[in-house]
Amino acid sequence: MNCPFCGYHDSRVIDSRDANDGIRRRRQCLKCGSRFTTYERLQPASLFVIKKDQRREEFNKDKLLAGIRKACEKRPLPTGTIDKLADDIETELDSQGRAEIPSTTIGDMVMERLKNLDYIAYIRFASVYRDFADITALKREIDDLVGDKMEPSVPTAQLPLLPDEELKATTRIRQRSRR
Numbered sequence: 001m002n003c004p005f006c007g008y009h010d011s012r013v014i015d016s017r018d019a020n021d022g023i024r025r026r027r028q029c030l031k032c033g034s035r036f037t038t039y040e041r042l043q044p045a046s047l048f049v050i051k052k053d054q055r056r057e058e059f060n061k062d063k064l065l066a067g068i069r070k071a072c073e074k075r076p077l078p079t080g081t082i083d084k085l086a087d088d089i090e091t092e093l094d095s096q097g098r099a100e101i102p103s104t105t106i107g108d109m110v111m112e113r114l115k116n117l118d119y120i121a122y123i124r125f126a127s128v129y130r131d132f133a134d135i136t137a138l139k140r141e142i143d144d145l146v147g148d149k150m151e152p153s154v155p156t157a158q159l160p161l162l163p164d165e166e167l168k169a170t171t172r173i174r175q176r177s178r179r
């Protein structure tokens with residue numbers, strides 16, 4: 001750690017104490033005598049996501065959030081729901097302490113949660129993320145969903161805030177799946 005005043009490369013520690021999530025050290029520059037403080041914190045081990053083509057990419061919460069946000073666009077979800085969902089997933093990933101995780105597992109975690117929140121968002125997410133090869137696979141997913149849970153558990157999801165197009169789409173999906 002170079003001295004922030006003169007840039008000298010060496011300093012001595014004059015005080016060291018536990019901070020909230022690490023160690024706080026008071027240092028004195030060996031050249032100009034200025035005092036400054038450094039924090040030492042444990043860097044959590046990186047989690048790598050194994051993508052479908054087997055490439056590995058460092059887990060990126062912003063990317064996860066962006067995907068969920070897109071699926072939840074214009075959906076009547078309470079403020080903070082999406083952030084909480086991403087936080088939940090991050091916490092669960094942290095607690096598993098893995099070095100790598102398939103992207104499909106993370107996708108399943110998102111879907112599991114969206115399913116209980118808002119089925120339009122769930123279907124949107126599923127259609128992008130599952131990359132349904134054909135409409136039959138998507139229909140199967142929707143059938144499972146409708147059979148599993150007709151009503152979303154969050155009451156606000158039933159507010160009539162759907163754009164017309166989506167309303168029609170939902171109705172069609174429901175009618176079709178009842179046959």
Ligand SMILES: [Zn+2]
Nearest residue numbers: 003006029032
């Ligand atoms: Zn200095």
